Amino acid sequence: MNTNEHLPNYLDQSDAVKNRFDKLKQRQVILEVKHLSKIYKTAQGSVTALNDINFKTHRREFVCVIGPSGCGKSTLIRILAGLEPHTSGDVLLDDKPIHGPGRDRGMVFQGYTLFPWLTVKKNVMFGLEMNNANTEEAAREASLWLELVGLDKFAHAYPHELSGGMKQRVAIARALVNKPRILLMDEPFGALDAQSRAKMQSHLLEIWRNVDVTIVFITHDLDEAIFLADRILVLKAHPGEVQELIEVPVPRPRIAGDYASPEFLATKARLEALIHPPKSLAEKEAEEITITQHMIRFVNVEDNVE
Ligand SMILES: Nc1ncnc2c1ncn2[C@@H]1O[C@H](COP(=O)(O)OP(=O)(O)OP(=O)(O)O)[C@@H](O)[C@H]1O
Numbered sequence: 001m002n003t004n005e006h007l008p009n010y011l012d013q014s015d016a017v018k019n020r021f022d023k024l025k026q027r028q029v030i031l032e033v034k035h036l037s038k039i040y041k042t043a044q045g046s047v048t049a050l051n052d053i054n055f056k057t058h059r060r061e062f063v064c065v066i067g068p069s070g071c072g073k074s075t076l077i078r079i080l081a082g083l084e085p086h087t088s089g090d091v092l093l094d095d096k097p098i099h100g101p102g103r104d105r106g107m108v109f110q111g112y113t114l115f116p117w118l119t120v121k122k123n124v125m126f127g128l129e130m131n132n133a134n135t136e137e138a139a140r141e142a143s144l145w146l147e148l149v150g151l152d153k154f155a156h157a158y159p160h161e162l163s164g165g166m167k168q169r170v171a172i173a174r175a176l177v178n179k180p181r182i183l184l185m186d187e188p189f190g191a192l193d194a195q196s197r198a199k200m201q202s203h204l205l206e207i208w209r210n211v212d213v214t215i216v217f218i219t220h221d222l223d224e225a226i227f228l229a230d231r232i233l234v235l236k237a238h239p240g241e242v243q244e245l246i247e248v249p250v251p252r253p254r255i256a257g258d259y260a261s262p263e264f265l266a267t268k269a270r271l272e273a274l275i276h277p278p279k280s281l282a283e284k285e286a287e288e289i290t291i292t293q294h295m296i297r298f299v300n301v302e303d304n305v306e
């Protein structure tokens with residue numbers, strides 16, 4: 001039975017959702033990616049990580065990027081951050097080409113990147129002091145941002161005294177303290193347990209509501225992308241190309257119960273179809289053969305557990 005047959009079409013939008021998108025698209029374009037390609041040259045040959053990627057992100061938009069492992073998500077975000085040169089095409093932030101890293105872009109990665117020898121507050125102050133802010137001013141700013149992420153009580157704690165979710169909240173405060181135009185996040189909650197992850201997603205939406213920042217968020221978790229995003233950029237692998245830019249039809253504000261809403265499930269079904277397309281029988285058989293032929297067994301073959 002097709003379990004999707006009673007779902008609405010993911011392209012259908014309620015009037016409220018449609019109005020939101022109409023307004024969103026009238027906002028200023030913050031980020032524009034035009035014909036972006038990236039080829040890595042390695043000793044084994046060339047790898048086309050990204051091929052002719054095009055999209056625009058509007059002010060205060062929340063864009064998620066999803067796609068199978070190796071499709072170029074991290075490459076894309078590293079290019080946007082200015083940490084990786086691109087091979088061809090243009091990346092414009094406020095109409096100006098990106099050259100190297102800059103204060104106008106904040107980054108939060110999956111791994112915890114706080115300095116373990118600095119307190120929470122000093123970690124947040126670090127970026128400001130690097131940019132020549134005086135200590136008093138940096139301390140004041142850091143306190144404000146720690147309050148926003150709900151960690152003002154932990155200002156004098158050290159990173160090892162915090163949970164994974166709290167560390168990522170400090171990382172978000174540290175990225176936002178420089179007031180970037182855009183916040184780039186590469187699987188920031190990927191190392192958290194399911195419960196902390198869900199809390200962090202709601203928390204991030206709350207922060208985003210209160211701050212004038214555009215977010216590009218990489219994930220491979222379909223639920224996370226639908227819960228967070230205005231639009232989802234779906235990439236496919238080898239070479240990394242845009243498959244579709246989906247406008248998420250789930251209304252805002254979003255709550256955990258939305259996971260079961262028809263709009264949510266319809267979007268998820270579409271993403272599943274794009275990311276895990278059904279394999280043909282021949283493909284499945286070919287995979288099974290490869291697995292059995294290459295499988296090394298560390299037990300007596302007679303001793304079957306199934
Ligand atoms: N520094 C590098 N040198 C050569 N090839 C690279 C380099 N970084 C990435 N690649 C290749 O580029 C492609 C895209 O890699 P990337 O890390 O951007 O994918 P990803 O979508 O972030 O994957 P994952 O979901 O596993 O994090 C892969 O084929 C990868 O092997």
Ligand SMILES: [Mg+2]
Nearest residue numbers: 073074075186
């Ligand atoms: Mg990656």
